[in-house]
Amino acid sequence: MNSIFAKDYFAMIYLYLKATHIIFVVTWFAGLFYMVRLFIYSTEANAKAEPEKSILTKQLLLMQSRLWYIITMPSAVITLFLGGWLAYLMNYWQQPWFHVKLTLLVGLYTYHIICGRLHNQMTKGVFKYSSKQYRIWNEIATLFLFSIVYVVILKNSLNWIWGVVGLIGLSVILMLGIKLYKTVKKDD
Structure with a gap:
């Protein structure tokens, strides 16, 4: 009877951890996607004439800071903690697909860190990139999302090949889509 209880208890813990991990992955990605949208809006606001420039930039930078420090950063940390706990519990370290996922995660956390630096630059009044460049930058998170989900769900190498082909197509x-948006926006 004890071994059945232990299995049920372990399964329950695993499912709660996995569900919570997925929730924080979703909030983290929501933060990353919206953060870069705010970069776009801040860059466009910075190009406007006064007093509109100051009013909009101040509000957008406040929104960036709140999003970054209240949602995006905590979600990234909690995602990493819960993901590490799941990997430990399920012994994912020995599975080849997990090594691919870890590589993608290194890229995603690098993207996250760069977004933090871009936010810090903007708070100091430094706007290095155009809104078009930020639109392209925003799509990198989409590519990481698709890649990581495909690797976790598909797990075998033949499916990874099709996943890569699909990822190239998505890119x-x-x-x-960005080019079309630019064309349509010029016509307005």
């Missing part, structure tokens, strides 16, 4: 579609 092309995203770039065409």
Whole structure:
């Protein structure tokens, strides 16, 4: 009877950890996606004439700071903690697909750190990139999201190959979408 209880208890803990991990992954990505949108809006506001420039920039930078420090950063930390706990419990370290996921996660956390630096630059009044460049930057998080989900769900190498082909297709579609948006915006 004790071993059945232990298995049920372990399964319950695993499912709660996994569900909570997924929730924080979602909030982290929501923060990353919206953060870069705020970079776009802040850059466009910075190009406006006064007093509109000062009013908009101040509000958008406040929104960036709140999003970054209240949602995005804590979600990234909690995601990492829960993901590490799950990897330990399930012994994922020995599975090849997990090594691919870890590589993608290093890229995603690098993206996250760069977003933090871009936010800090903007709070200091430094706007290095155009809104178009930020639109392209925003799509990188999408590519990480698709890649990580495909690796976790598909797990075997043949499916990774199809996943990469799909990812390349998605990249092309995203770039065409940005180009179309730019064309439509010029017409306005």
